[in-house]
Amino acid sequence: MTDIKVALREYLESSQPASLEETIQGVARQESRPIAHRPSPVLVATAAAVVIMLVIGSVWLLAAGDQSPVITQPPRPSSTIPQATTTVSETVPEPVDPADADWMDAVIEVVVAQDGLVYAAAPIGIASLDGTGDWTPIGIDELPEGSPVDTWLPGRMLGIIALGPDGDLWAGGTSWSSVDDEDFGGAVITTWGGEEARALTWVAHYDCGRASCSWQVFTTDLAAGHDIGDMVVSADGTVYASAGENMLLAFDGTEWRAHRVPGLPTAFDPEGSVWPWSGSLAVDVAGVVWGGTNGEGRGLFSFDGTVFTQYTTEDGLPGDNAFQVTAAADGTIWVATDILYNDPATASREAAAGIASFDGTVWTTYTIADGLLSNDAVLTASSDGTVWAVHYEIPPYGYSHFDGTQWTPYPSEPPVGGFRATASPDGTLWTSSDQGLISFDGTTRTIHPSPFPRT
Amino acid sequence: MAVVAVDSRARESFTTFFQDVEPRLRYALIAALGHERGREATSEAMAYAWEHWDRIEHMENPAGYLYRVGHSRGRVRWRRPRFNPQPAPGFPEMEPGLPEALRGLSENQRITVFLVHAMGWTRRETADLLGISVNSVGSHLDRGLVKLRTALGVRNHD
Numbered sequence: 001m002t003d004i005k006v007a008l009r010e011y012l013e014s015s016q017p018a019s020l021e022e023t024i025q026g027v028a029r030q031e032s033r034p035i036a037h038r039p040s041p042v043l044v045a046t047a048a049a050v051v052i053m054l055v056i057g058s059v060w061l062l063a064a065g066d067q068s069p070v071i072t073q074p075p076r077p078s079s080t081i082p083q084a085t086t087t088v089s090e091t092v093p094e095p096v097d098p099a100d101a102d103w104m105d106a107v108i109e110v111v112v113a114q115d116g117l118v119y120a121a122a123p124i125g126i127a128s129l130d131g132t133g134d135w136t137p138i139g140i141d142e143l144p145e146g147s148p149v150d151t152w153l154p155g156r157m158l159g160i161i162a163l164g165p166d167g168d169l170w171a172g173g174t175s176w177s178s179v180d181d182e183d184f185g186g187a188v189i190t191t192w193g194g195e196e197a198r199a200l201t202w203v204a205h206y207d208c209g210r211a212s213c214s215w216q217v218f219t220t221d222l223a224a225g226h227d228i229g230d231m232v233v234s235a236d237g238t239v240y241a242s243a244g245e246n247m248l249l250a251f252d253g254t255e256w257r258a259h260r261v262p263g264l265p266t267a268f269d270p271e272g273s274v275w276p277w278s279g280s281l282a283v284d285v286a287g288v289v290w291g292g293t294n295g296e297g298r299g300l301f302s303f304d305g306t307v308f309t310q311y312t313t314e315d316g317l318p319g320d321n322a323f324q325v326t327a328a329a330d331g332t333i334w335v336a337t338d339i340l341y342n343d344p345a346t347a348s349r350e351a352a353a354g355i356a357s358f359d360g361t362v363w364t365t366y367t368i369a370d371g372l373l374s375n376d377a378v379l380t381a382s383s384d385g386t387v388w389a390v391h392y393e394i395p396p397y398g399y400s401h402f403d404g405t406q407w408t409p410y411p412s413e414p415p416v417g418g419f420r421a422t423a424s425p426d427g428t429l430w431t432s433s434d435q436g437l438i439s440f441d442g443t444t445r446t447i448h449p450s451p452f453p454r455t
Numbered sequence: 456m457a458v459v460a461v462d463s464r465a466r467e468s469f470t471t472f473f474q475d476v477e478p479r480l481r482y483a484l485i486a487a488l489g490h491e492r493g494r495e496a497t498s499e500a501m502a503y504a505w506e507h508w509d510r511i512e513h514m515e516n517p518a519g520y521l522y523r524v525g526h527s528r529g530r531v532r533w534r535r536p537r538f539n540p541q542p543a544p545g546f547p548e549m550e551p552g553l554p555e556a557l558r559g560l561s562e563n564q565r566i567t568v569f570l571v572h573a574m575g576w577t578r579r580e581t582a583d584l585l586g587i588s589v590n591s592v593g594s595h596l597d598r599g600l601v602k603l604r605t606a607l608g609v610r611n612h613d
Contacts, residue, residue, distance in 0.1 A: 004603060007550045008573035012482045014543040015490055018498045020473045023505055024466065149510075195514065296561050 106434040107450050109161045112424040119169060120437050120451070121161040126171060127451045129437065135451040142215040144202050146177020146184045164233040169206040172231040172241055174199065187221035199225025203239050203251055220256040223247060229276025229294065234283045242278035242291055248303060261301055262308055282327040290333055292325045300325060300335055316363030319353025328381035333358040336379045349374035349396060355389060371407030372400045382423035390431050392418030399429065399440055412445055469508050476518045477501055483584055484525050486569035487562055489539030500525030519586050538565065556606035563587070564599030571596050
C-alpha cells in the first residue's frame with residue numbers, strides 16, 4: 001500500500017542541507033578573487049555595454065578568424081543508420097561543462113538571412129557570422145538599458161532576434177531600472193521581495209542605411225516586466241511576441257496590442273511564473289501565428305488576428321506538451337512535443353510523443369518508428385521544403401532530416417546544439433547552444449565558439 | 456573595529472535567517488526542480504542572499520524572493536526548467552511509480568502536494584513562498600492530490 005505522504009516526505013528529507021559556512025565563505029572567496037569573480041547579470045550587462053566595443057572586438061578576433069573547428073563524419077551508408085565514428089579536429093576547443101556555462105553569454109538565438117549571413121544572440125549581445133567564419137559584433141548601445149537596484153534584475157536582457165519579411169533584423173528584450181529612474185519609463189512593478197522597480201519591454205528594428213546601421217526601438221509597458229519567450233515578424237511587418245503567462249503582444253509599427261491567450265492562467269497577478277507561456281512562435285504563409293506552450297500540457301495555439309484556437313491530443317497532436325512550432329514555406333505546420341523532465345538516466349528516445357505536421361486539416365505524427373533518431377527534438381523547416389530535427393537533450397544525440405517522404409537519422413556526439421534551430425538557404429542546419437553556434441550540412445558538423453565573452 | 460561589529464551583526468542575523476529559511480527553500484526548490492538542481496538552486500539563492508544581505512534582510516518576503524532567484528538562476532528563458540524526479544544519492548528505495556506520478560503534475564501542483572500535504576506547511580506559508588493566493592494553493596493541492604492518487608492507484612485519503 002502506498003503511503004503518499006510518507007513517500008513524499010522521505011523524498012524531500014533525504015536531501016542534504018546547504019552549508020551556512022560554505023555559503024558565507026563561498027561569497028567571501030568570490031569577493032577576494034576579483035579576476036575569477038563572476039559578476040551578477042546586471043554587472044555583466046552594464047559592463048558589457050560600456051566596454052563592448054573595446055574588448056569584444058579583440059576577443060572575437062581571437063575566437064574567430066579561420067579557426068572555426070570542424071568535426072567531420074564519414075559519408076553515411078545509403079540504407080542504414082550512419083554510425084558516427086566522429087573524429088575531432090585538434091582545433092576544437094575544450095567543451096564547456098554545462099555547470100560552468102553562464103546563461104548570459106550562451107548563444108540562445110540564431111537566424112540566417114537570405115544572403116547566408118548568420119546572426120547569433122546572447123542575453124548580452126548580438127553578432128553576425130559570415131561565410132568566411134568571421135564574427136562581427138552588432139552594436140547594442142541604443143537598446144534600452146537601466147540601472148536596477150535589484151541586481152537580480154539585469155539592466156538589459158536581450159536574446160530574442162528574428163528576421164522581418166525583407167530579411168531585416170529585429171531584436172527584443174526586457175530591461176529594468178530603479179523606480180527613481182523616471183527617464184527610463186516603463187511600468188513600475190513590485191518584485192517578489194516587495195521592492196519596486198521599473199520594467200520595460202521592447203522590440204527594435206536594425207535599420208541599415210548606406211553608411212551605417214542604427215536601432216529603432218519600440219517600447220511598451222504592457223508586459224510589465226515579464227520576459228519575452230519568442231518573437232516573430234509576419235509578412236505584413238507585424239511583430240508578435242509571447243510574454244508572461246498568457247500574453248501575445250502585437251506591434252504593427254504604430255501601436256502595441258496585448259492579446260490574452262484563452263485558457264491559460266491569468267497573467268500579471270501573483271499566479272504568474274517567470275516563464276513565458278510560449279517559448280516558440282511561428283507565423284505561417286497565411287499570417288496565422290502559432291505558439292507552442294511551455295510545459296504544463298497545454299497543447300498548441302493558433303491566432304488568426306482575432307480568434308485563438310487550441311490544439312491538443314484530442315485534435316490529433318501526439319502529445320500535449322507541444323513546446324515548439326515551426327512553419328514551412330508550403331504552409332505546413334510542424335510541432336515538436338516534449339517530456340516534462342530531462343534525466344538521461346530515465347528518459348529515453350521514446351520518452352517524448354514525437355513530431356507532428358499539420359496541413360490545415362490532418363495531423364500526421366512521426367516517431368522513431370518512422371526513422372527519427374529520437375522522439376525528443378527541436379525542429380526547423382528549411383526553405384527547400386525539407387525539415388531538420390535536432391536531438392540534443394536525451395541520448396542518442398544527433399539530427400534527423402525529412403526530405404518530404406522519409407526521415408534520415410544522423411547520430412552525432414554532443415554538442416549538437418538545440419536551443420534554437422534554423423536552416424540557411426543552402427539547406428545547412430544552424431543551432432544555438434551554450435557552446436556557441438553549431439552547423440551541420442548533412443556531412444560535416446562545425447562548432448563556431450561563442451563570440452560573446454564568457455562572464 | 457566598527458567593521459567587525461557590523462559584520463558580526465550581519466552574520467548573526469543571516470545565520471538566524473539561514474536556519475529558518477534554508478530548509479523551506481530547499482524543499483520548495485526540490486519540489487520544483489528535483490533533487491540535484493533544487494539543491495544547487497538553494498545553495499545559489501542562499502549565497503545570493505548573503506551577498507546582498509543588507510538589502511534582503513529588510514524585504515517583506517525574502518524567502519519568496521529567494522525562491523524566485525533560485526528558480527530562475529541559469530535560466531534559458533524559452534524553456535521552463537523541468538522536474539527531475541530522481542531521488543537524492545543514497546536514497547534507499549523509492550515507490551516505483553512515484554517518479555512518473557510526480558512528472559505528471561504541474562509545477563505548482565507538485566510543490567503544494569509536497570509542502571502542504573507531505574510537510575504540513577500551512578496554505579498561507581506555501582502561498583507566501585510561491586507568491587500566489589491561498590485559494591490558488593488549495594486549488595493546486597486538490598488537483599495535484601487527485602492526479603497523484605490516480606497515478607499511484609491509491610483510493611484512500613492517506
